Amino acid sequence: MLRIAVPNKGSLSGPASAMLHEAGYRQRKESKELVLVDSDNEVEFFYLRPRDIAIYVSSGRLDIGITGRDLLLDSGADAEEILQLGFARSTFRYAAEPGTAESVKDLGGMTVATSYEGVVEKHLADNGIAASVVHLDGAVETAIQLGVAQVIADVVETGTSLRNAGLAVFGEPIMESEAVVIRRTGVDGEEPKVAQFLRRLQGVLVARRYVMMDYDIRVEQVERAVALTPGLESPTVSPLHHEGWVAVRAMVPSRDAQRIMDELYELGARAILTTGIHAARL
Ligand SMILES: Nc1ncnc2c1ncn2[C@@H]1O[C@H](COP(=O)(O)OP(=O)(O)OP(=O)(O)O)[C@@H](O)[C@H]1O
Ligand SMILES: O=P(O)(O)OC[C@H]1O[C@H](OP(=O)(O)OP(=O)(O)O)[C@H](O)[C@@H]1O
Ligand SMILES: [Mg+2]
Numbered sequence: 001m002l003r004i005a006v007p008n009k010g011s012l013s014g015p016a017s018a019m020l021h022e023a024g025y026r027q028r029k030e031s032k033e034l035v036l037v038d039s040d041n042e043v044e045f046f047y048l049r050p051r052d053i054a055i056y057v058s059s060g061r062l063d064i065g066i067t068g069r070d071l072l073l074d075s076g077a078d079a080e081e082i083l084q085l086g087f088a089r090s091t092f093r094y095a096a097e098p099g100t101a102e103s104v105k106d107l108g109g110m111t112v113a114t115s116y117e118g119v120v121e122k123h124l125a126d127n128g129i130a131a132s133v134v135h136l137d138g139a140v141e142t143a144i145q146l147g148v149a150q151v152i153a154d155v156v157e158t159g160t161s162l163r164n165a166g167l168a169v170f171g172e173p174i175m176e177s178e179a180v181v182i183r184r185t186g187v188d189g190e191e192p193k194v195a196q197f198l199r200r201l202q203g204v205l206v207a208r209r210y211v212m213m214d215y216d217i218r219v220e221q222v223e224r225a226v227a228l229t230p231g232l233e234s235p236t237v238s239p240l241h242h243e244g245w246v247a248v249r250a251m252v253p254s255r256d257a258q259r260i261m262d263e264l265y266e267l268g269a270r271a272i273l274t275t276g277i278h279a280a281r282l
Helices: 010-022 050-059 069-075 117-126 160-164 192-209 219-228 254-267
Strands: 002-007 035-038 043-048 064-068 079-084 090-096 111-114 132-135 151-156 168-177 179-184 210-218 236-239 245-253 270-276
Touching: 002 010, 002 050, 002 192, 010 050, 010 064, 010 179, 010 192, 043 050, 050 064, 050 069, 050 079, 050 179, 064 069, 069 079, 069 117, 069 168, 069 179, 079 192, 111 117, 117 132, 117 151, 117 168, 151 160, 151 168, 179 192, 192 210, 210 219, 210 254, 219 245, 219 254, 245 254, 254 270
Parallel strands: 002 043, 002 064, 111 132, 111 151
Antiparallel strands: 035 043, 064 179, 079 179, 090 151, 090 168, 210 245, 210 270, 236 245
16 A cells, blocks of 8 residues: 555645545545545555645655645655645745845844744855744734744745735745655655556646647648647647648647637638546656
8 A cells, every 4th residue: 555645734735635536546525534545546645734744754654745845845854856746836935024124134133933944944044144033833924013023934825915914025035835745765766656646646737737639730731730739749640531631639738728729720720629638647
């Protein structure tokens, strides 16, 4: 059985379970379930606090886990990223009342509140800055109003929480984060069960990011058309019964699909269709 850690709460939890479900795994129906055995797929899921996942994985008790890159780095655990999952994307930044500081270099002697002490202490040290760090579990934006710190370092997505607290980011972003699959560092090679699990998740990412595009085009224009739809490897080009025409089939990124359809039409392509991909193995 492959043993996998899954976030049980917070921003990572829903999207992680949704992705696993889309990859064909059973997922818990009820948020109080702590362990779920998917015997058909020979996988055991452990629902754990996102912050603890890197620690379990680095201990070797669990084979792999889903967590945030920021949480992995903050934990300092001996675990490494093996796949980026594209959700729970955020930036980790310093913020304060406007006029407090322009960059990390101005933070000497100040107090910084954060839930990510590991990341912040390392960043200050790397920049040669001596500042105090105060740990808070959440709602860090309020620490400035309440006088616990002059500066915060926190996760920023839309920036709404900062604006609501009258704060503004400053300096360079400390890091970019997203949900990632992790495993213990120093594992040699990839176990077949882990490789299969990763292929399934990669299949979900492909199904979410690409559509299949089909169209008919005159032979003279086929080179220009396939330049617009190169596919992942190479597009399929098949003869049509109607002489002088071919049918082309290729995967294209979903977000470019409408623009590509317009350009193909301008080139003379007709019967241009896009269809969703439900699952994939590349
Ligand atoms: N608003 C957000 N948008 C995108 N990602 C976020 C957001 N807030 C937190 N994250 C990401 O989620 C992970 C943190 O998950 P965690 O469950 O610890 O915190 P949370 O989502 O803030 O939940 P909690 O309510 O327990 O604080 C980190 O990887 C972080 O970058
Ligand atoms: O830029 P935004 O879109 O506003 O998102 C960022 C906010 O979201 C998270 O907070 P959460 O709601 O999880 O509360 P918490 O601070 O208690 O963790 C994070 O800690 C920020 O405060
Ligand atoms: Mg939070």
